Amino acid sequence: MKRLLPHLGWAALALLGATALAVVALSRGESINALWVVVAAISVYLIGYRYYGLFIAHKVLQVDGTRMTPAWRHNDGLDYVPTNKYVLYGHHFAAIAGAGPLVGPVLAAQMGYLPGMLWILAGVIFAGAVQDFMVLFISTRRDGRSLGDLIKSELGPIPGVVALFGTFMIMVIILAVLALIVVKALTDSPWGTFTVAATIPIAIFMGIYLRFIRPGRIGEISIIGFVLLMAAIVFGGDVAASPTWGPMFNFDGKALTWMLIGYGFVASVLPVWLLLAPRDYLSTFLKIGTIMGLAVGIAFVAPTLKMPALTQFVDGTGPVWAGPLFPFLFITIACGAVSGFHALISSGTTPKLLENETHAPFIGYGGMLMESFVAIMALVAAACVEPGVYFAMNSPAAVLGKTAETAAVAISQWGFVVTPEMLTQVAKDVGENTIISRAGGAPTLAVGMAQILSGAIGGQAMMAFWYHFAILFEALFILTAVDAGTRAGRFMLQDLMGTFVPSMKRTESLLANLLATGLCVSAWGYFLYQGVVDPLGGINTLWPLFGVANQMLAAVALILATVVLVKMKRERYVWVTVVPTVWLLACTLTAGWLKIFSENPKVGFLAHAAKFSNAADRGEVLAPAKSIDQMQRVIFNDYLDAGLCALFIFVLLTVLVYGTRAALRAYRVSHPTAQETAYQPLPASAA
């Protein structure tokens, strides 16, 4: 009885969670309150952490509280510092949270909120959190080495190089997709463009202040920066309304694309203290603050979900993105459920700061649960938007036409109630000219967040402020990711090219710097431009590529974790990583295959290319192309995208083959072969 007692509270929690899930899943026809979704999610997280996360920690990995961590072994007060577990949790969460968990669930809402919600919850418990935690553990036991290094040492040098190259290509696609989201949100939006542009002088001012006026005072300058940002949002409304200033900040997609490309180049070449670092302070604090604010807002307003639990688009005919529920839902929602990119963070700074191995489940597994909760909130925000408005914002112009009238007609035919007046009213409420075809997730999320936050503070009158606040919040940290990513991509590229031309490796050489930065910017800029001119909105093409790539990286990280488990001779628990690996392999390989070979031109790149080349042979010109020349370019891009997909599949299969070989070899020997740093006890001062 005594042993059962502590579990009683958990049983009660399980009951609460099950009730909430039942309400969410079984209510048909009537709309439900968002709080049920939140309660169900939190119950699942707590139970998942207590019974699965800690099971992995104590039984599978057997974390050892007496073992020295890299933070103690290499303690230098800088890179390696034993850090309080709550402080490190904050650091880790801020590093993994980004635009991914906010955008994916919004796009997935076209199938209704239920499929997305179930995948976010199941995915995080059995795949995403497992991956983050295990990579953190593996890296901690190996002196905090990076994912590429770990693959090299545990699987072999060839899969190591292949994985490194794959990571660079994934980075390129991520940067293109993130930049595309910003372009889509700012097109023809002088208010949004002004506020986002204002962040550049604000950040430069902060940079100079921190460097020369009061060096290193992050707190006070961040508050000053925040006040200036809020002023920029308020003032942006007047700028947009002004007949002289408004048009100066009104740009089409192509113009914004060129500005972003130029900006990305300049920002990543400038000294970091001037623009990149201060922008990073603003975006990090704003991100954490807004996430907390949104959580409080949802709890306080308790909005009703207006999107149905399931829509007819589960069959794959949806306008937001094409393809059936399996496999495409599971690559559309990447970051909130499982994200390969987190493996880079979990093998980056976090393991070098870990005070004790027993903190790893809280930080690795728990950090990912929080990320998943962000995804749930994004899903809630999107599902609070009227479905008619949701589809008007996210469907491509090719389907909706250009005006509120044509859009309302098209959407009504799908069975969602919407009138042209509703669409113009929403646009007016949020202070925009139009909301039609603002694909990319960010604007939809902004409308949802504006509804929730204005319900808490300010009411209808503050809608426009909150909308542009949400746009700024997303654009700010996306731009930080674009600068920092371009810089990181440049270093990766210099490293890769240095293998062939040694002088390229010199990161302090200006010529090598400009060349590598230029190459990196043109790589993502090319995909960005291609996405912007795509009449299907670009998100249609680029988001699945990103999703496939990101989930494949997760599969690579889980393959590594599987090999390490076998090498540790913990074969009886190998299902913990094998099950999510197999699932991710199934999703990503099917999705990759369909993206290349599907006969549906909306899904398959080759079918799309064939459609265009057949038309070109007949002398016809299909939109978006305006000439045969442009037709050729569309066809070329299709082949390029198909090639990229094939490359990702090749990377994954290479790692799979080498991983299987390494696992089998380790299985045949009777002693552990994992290449851990030898055991040393924690120093006495740590106790």
Added chain:
Amino acid sequence: MFRDLARMGQTLRQAARLMVGQPDYDTYVQHMRLTHPEQTPMSYEEFFRERQDARFGAKSNGKCC
């Protein structure tokens, strides 16, 4: 209770600073005093710049999507 609140504030402050790549300066100085008494620790300004460069330097691997 006030001591607890002060400690919580301290933790939050450290967490916020580490989020943007700035570890605790006092911890660094203490570490230098204890283990490398022969070296002069960096001043706060030097420490701040060193960490800022390190966060976006060649060895960092960027942030997530």
